[in-house]
Amino acid sequence: MLHAPALLPAVLADRIQFQQVLLNLLRNAVEASRAGSGARLVSVGLRASDGDALEVSVHDEGPGIAEEIRPRLFAAFATTRPHGLGLGLAISRTIVEAHGGRIWLERPGPDGTEFRFTLPLERPA
Numbered sequence: 001m002l003h004a005p006a007l008l009p010a011v012l013a014d015r016i017q018f019q020q021v022l023l024n025l026l027r028n029a030v031e032a033s034r035a036g037s038g039a040r041l042v043s044v045g046l047r048a049s050d051g052d053a054l055e056v057s058v059h060d061e062g063p064g065i066a067e068e069i070r071p072r073l074f075a076a077f078a079t080t081r082p083h084g085l086g087l088g089l090a091i092s093r094t095i096v097e098a099h100g101g102r103i104w105l106e107r108p109g110p111d112g113t114e115f116r117f118t119l120p121l122e123r124p125a
Contacts, residue, residue, distance in 0.1 A: 008046055010122040011054050017095045018119070021103075024088030025058040025115050032062030032113060053101065053118040061112040065105065073105060092117070 022044075029042045042060050049055035065073065076090040089103075096103045096117045103117035 009048055009054060011119040012122040013099050013119050014095075017099075021092045021095050021117065022056070022058070024092045028088065028115075029058050029060035029062070029113070033060045048121075049118055051121075053120055055116055055118050057106065057114055057116045059107070059112060059114040064111070065113055070105070074103070089115075 026042065026044070033042055042058070045055075045057040045059070047055050074089045074093045093103050096119070100120045101118040103115065105113065106116045107114035
């Protein structure tokens with residue numbers, strides 16, 4: 001499910017890199033929803049935030065993120081799965097911050113997880 005206003009402001013960002021950030025967040029959300037208690041909802045939201053940034057959110061209704069992993073959630077190779085190599089969040093944070101934005105865990109569970117990130121708006125010349 002996608003929640004977005006009809007008109008969104010322009011951002012100055014590398015499209016391929018942000019496709020990677022969205023892919024990482026969506027993949028994690030889908031996998032978490034499968035691992036949850038039958039929940040299947042994954043939603044993406046877009047909105048102008050504070051007049052100077054675009055805010056993107058990805059929400060799932062999986063089991064949430066365990067308390068013990070939260071402090072290292074954005075570290076390289078942090079994972080919640082026994083055979084996982086990582087959540088892709090370290091790379092996502094690097095990309096977002098390199099563009100002047102920020103990424104964070106908004107809702108850690110138990111009713112799912114919501115990640116948000118911002119991208120600065122393109123400034124008129």
